[in-house]
Amino acid sequence: MGTERESLRVVGTALPSGSPEPTHRRGAREVTPADLVRMLVHRWTTVAATTVVALVAAAAWVVATAPTYEATVILQLPERTPPAVAGIDDLPATADPTVANGEIEVLRSRTLLGQVVDKLRLAVEASPRSFPVFGAAMARRVPRQEPAAAPLGLDGWAWGGERIRVTRLDVPPSLVGRELRVTALQDAAFRLAGPDGTDLGEGRVGVPFVASVGGRPLTLQLAELVARPGTSFTAQVRSRDDVIDDLQKALRVEEKVKRSGVISVSLEGADPERLAQTLDALAAAYAQHQIARRTAELSRQLDFLETQLPTLKKGVVQAEQALNEFQVRRGAVNVSQETQSLLERIVGIERGLSDLRSREAELRLQFNDSHPELPTIRGRMKLLEDQRAAIDRRMRDLPLREAEAARLSRNVEVASGLYFHLQAKAQEIRIARAGVSGAVSLIDIARVPVDPVRPIPAIVLAVGLLLGLGAGVALALGHRVLSEGEEDPEEIEAAVGVPVFATIVRSSAERTLERAAGGRRRSRPALAEASREDPAVEALRAVRTAVQPALAAARRNVIVIGAPSPRVGKTFVAVNLAQLYAAEGKRVLLVDADLRRGRVHQFFGLHRGTGLAEVLRGEHPLEEAVRPTRIAGVDLLTTGSLPKDPSELLGGAALGKTIELARQRYDLVVVDTPPVLAVTDAALVAPLAGATLFVLRAGEHPIREINLALKVLARSGSSITGAVLNDARSVGGRYGYGRYRRYEYRSQRG
The missing domain is CATH 3.40.50.300 (P-loop containing nucleotide triphosphate hydrolases)
Structure with a gap:
């Protein structure tokens, strides 16, 4: 005092x-707890100051952080992949748990993402140059469509309302990943400068601008440029691989419900319209990929059938010749009703075996022996072969002349039945290939997001409040505990x-x-x-x-x-x-x-x-x-x-x-x-x-x-x-002590 x-x-x-x-x-x-409460009461200014600082920091972070938006598209996969040869209806339909995971990886593949990057020119980036630290935050809060006035004469920076749209930017390899400077001029004109500030010349909006950099051409064409004269923009062409990598990291693909076949594809970013465009382009590319894959599958199936048809036709001719020769040599033979029934059954068995062999060959060609449907096919084939063997044994018990006639008739029936069956399938595949469409259904298209997903001011401020209170209490108690x-x-x-x-x-x-x-x-x-x-x-x-x-x-x-x-x-x-x-x-x-x-x-x-x-x-x-x-x-x-x-x-x-x-x-x-x-x-x-x-x-x-x-x-x-x-601020607490301190105390005269 x-x-x-x-x-x-x-x-x-x-x-x-x-x-x-x-x-x-x-x-x-x-x-005691009462001592701790007294400590906090006497140190309330520390707690309050720390809380206020945390809240101010949280509010500043909300203002300074660019909002992040999220767009989502939802796709419906087919329940199962159609068989390469249709008509095997008696096979059990088995759900393949690997299908959804495989399609998710296809959606995330560099091939599809590369198509999106090329279609939307995502490697080309252009944006206004904002004043460091707080310029971007101020620009985001300008409600008007026209460029905002520059404060304090800072005309070279963007303060909100500026727009630029690049339709073409081709640069030499040496400038990939490096920023070019575009400065707005009067009457829809602009000036282009290189990364080192070298003036490359002037151009106009809507007209291709061509310059030479190191003996290599540089082409820039703007579709839109809205800004005060003197405002600067940055434009660059990023590496295609880098853009694909970034897109792959930002993309979130997941099955909404296990084994449902419903795939959710989400993407986060700062530009709502570009997010929706990117996801729509990805969905379109995926649908085209599915169509191409289905067309290729049908083509392979048709090629396989067309290689089998000549052989089957030759078998029909040979079977018919053998039957005719038998009838000429031995005369007509009346086949009993039972024998005729056996012939019809064996024709159906042979047709089923043919379909199963075709399906087995197709699956082994695509997946080797790892496809889960192969054991079912082989089991079905074994069952049909056993039935055919049983019929063969019964036919051996017929009279010799009737048995020979039945055998030759069976060969004719089987050969002709298989030939006409596969011929009909080939025609069906030709029709299906001509009108093939994607097997993927687009349930929800990507909507342009309106509200950001981050940051959420209420949550950020609540976290800041809790952290500030916690830090303030920790400082107050820590000061008491560590105080000498x-x-x-x-x-x-x-x-x-x-x-x-x-x-x-x-x-x-x-x-x-x-x-x-x-x-x-x-x-x-x-x-x-x-x-x-x-x-x-x-x-x-x-x-x-x-x-x-x-x-x-x-x-x-x-x-x-x-x-x-x-x-x-x-x-x-x-x-x-x-x-x-x-x-x-x-x-x-x-x-x-x-x-x-x-x-x-x-x-x-x-x-x-x-x-x-x-x-x-x-x-x-x-x-x-x-x-x-x-x-x-x-x-x-x-x-x-x-x-x-x-x-x-x-x-x-x-x-x-x-x-x-x-x-x-x-x-x-x-x-x-x-x-x-x-x-x-x-x-x-x-x-x-x-x-x-x-x-x-x-x-x-x-x-x-x-x-x-x-x-x-x-x-x-x-x-x-x-x-x-x-100057006491607490009574009754126990606090530690340590080494004493030395003091300087110099004379002051006058």
């Missing part, structure tokens, strides 16, 4: 100097054996006094004078009461106020104690013994003038150096002019004589001294005291530091009567 610290308020009660030393050890009391300074008066008493007379926290009344005075170095009333009912004043009265036994026992009416380090509030304690004693009707002398940078005079609006330094040097007597203050009953002995040798001056016999003379003339002498650990001056003054108060700032001093300061005073033959814990 006063000239050395921020405004403070005192709470707590004073401990009498004769109180027994506590017996519990440091660190014995565990931290001690804040618990009970822990201080237990560790150093010195009673703490009062615990001081910030006072709103003291802060009001400082603001009214316009600063700490302006004359203003003491807290004990302006706000007599303030809790700080009551606590200081308790300190005054606690000091009385020590003064009476020592029979020396001198109170020395010290501290281990600067800026802990010694001046506040000294001034207010002096005022409280004066309020009892006592005459008090306030001595500023800090001959290096003492500032007690500023509290009263005085100058250093003649003071302690002149008295110790014998240049002026004490009565000439003492000056009255605005506080009735309180006189002040300032530092005087700051000497070059303060320690030598304080270490002489003159100090003792001066203090002795002062204590004879006044009821009480209050001496404000320099920090103990910074300089040796306080150790020179302390032996002259009847009572020594040690001012500590809560959270600033490790126990080792306090002990070291006490040892310094003990070597001078003095001891501490009691301590005052200043």
Whole structure:
């Protein structure tokens, strides 16, 4: 407080100097949830500041991040692949779990994606140049269709509403992946510059512009250019492979429901219209791929049948000749009804075996022996062959002439039946190939997305709020856990054996006094004078009461106020104690013994003038150096002019004589001294005291530091009567301590 610290308020009660030393050890009391809550309450500014910073950062991220859109197209695959040879209706329909996975890989293949890249010219990129950091965010929020005005004369940048559309950009291999600069001019004209800024010439929208770069041609044609004259755009041709790789990474293809055959194809990006165009082009390319694949399959099937038809026709002719020769040689033979039934059955069996062999050959040609349908086909073939063998055995039991006639008739029936059956299938395939269409159904086309999928402001701000709160709590608790300074008066008493007379926290009344005075170095009333009912004043009265036994026992009416380090509030304690004693009707002398940078005079609006330094040097007597203050009953002995040798001056016999003379003339002498650990001056003054108060700032001093300061005073033959814990923000917590810190304390003269 006063000239050395921020405004403070005192709470707590004073401990009498004769109180027994506590017996519990440091660190014995565990931290309770209530302690943690108090820590957070006292550190609420840290939590609030961290939360606000996190929210601001989250909001800035939402504003600065380009929105990401998502478009989706949904395809329906066929339930199963049609057989190469139709008509095998009695085969069981088996679902192939690998079909969907295979089609997903086809959709993600470089072949299809390459077709999309070429069709939409995705390798050609052109965009306005936005101002770094925040220019793109500002441009995205321009609602108008016309180009926005450039702020602060920054005409070269795009600020929203600019458009460019490239219909053709062919560059030499050396410029692939490198940005060209397009600058808008008046009347739909533009200027083109190379990556190194080389001017390549001027062109017009709608007219091909041709330039030579390194002996190779460069062609640029714009379909649209909307911008203020002077606005710059970038245009480049990326590597086709790189564009395909990026598209492959961004594409998400998945089966919506397992074994459903419904495929969802999604793509994310910053341009909604291009996303929809890309997915529609991919769906079209996939449908064309399916048509080409089906056409090729039918062509292979037809080729296979056409190679079989001549052989089958030859078999029909041979079978008919053999039957005719038999009838000429043996005459007509009547075949029984049973034999005729067997012939019809065997014709059907042979037809089924022919179809199965064709299907087996087709599958083995495409998939080797790995297709899951092959075991079913082979099982069916084995069943038909067994049936044919059974019929053959029955026909061997017929009479010889009837059996031979039946055999020859069977051959004719089988050969002609297979021939006409395959001929009909070939005609069906020719018709199917002529009118082939894609087997894939387009359920949902890609819709141009309106709302972005990222970022979602509400979610981002909620995450920022949670992270800010979490970080703030972590910082607040971490500061307490890792802090070297001690804040618990009970822990201080237990560790150093010195009673703490009062615990001081910030006072709103003291802060009001400082603001009214316009600063700490302006004359203003003491807290004990302006706000007599303030809790700080009551606590200081308790300190005054606690000091009385020590003064009476020592029979020396001198109170020395010290501290281990600067800026802990010694001046506040000294001034207010002096005022409280004066309020009892006592005459008090306030001595500023800090001959290096003492500032007690500023509290009263005085100058250093003649003071302690002149008295110790014998240049002026004490009565000439003492000056009255605005506080009735309180006189002040300032530092005087700051000497070059303060320690030598304080270490002489003159100090003792001066203090002795002062204590004879006044009821009480209050001496404000320099920090103990910074300089040796306080150790020179302390032996002259009847009572020594040690001012500590809560959270600033490790126990080792306090002990070291006490040892310094003990070597001078003095001891501490009691301590005052200043600027405390928590009571009752247990916090760690560590190595003490050193302080610089240089003289300030003038």
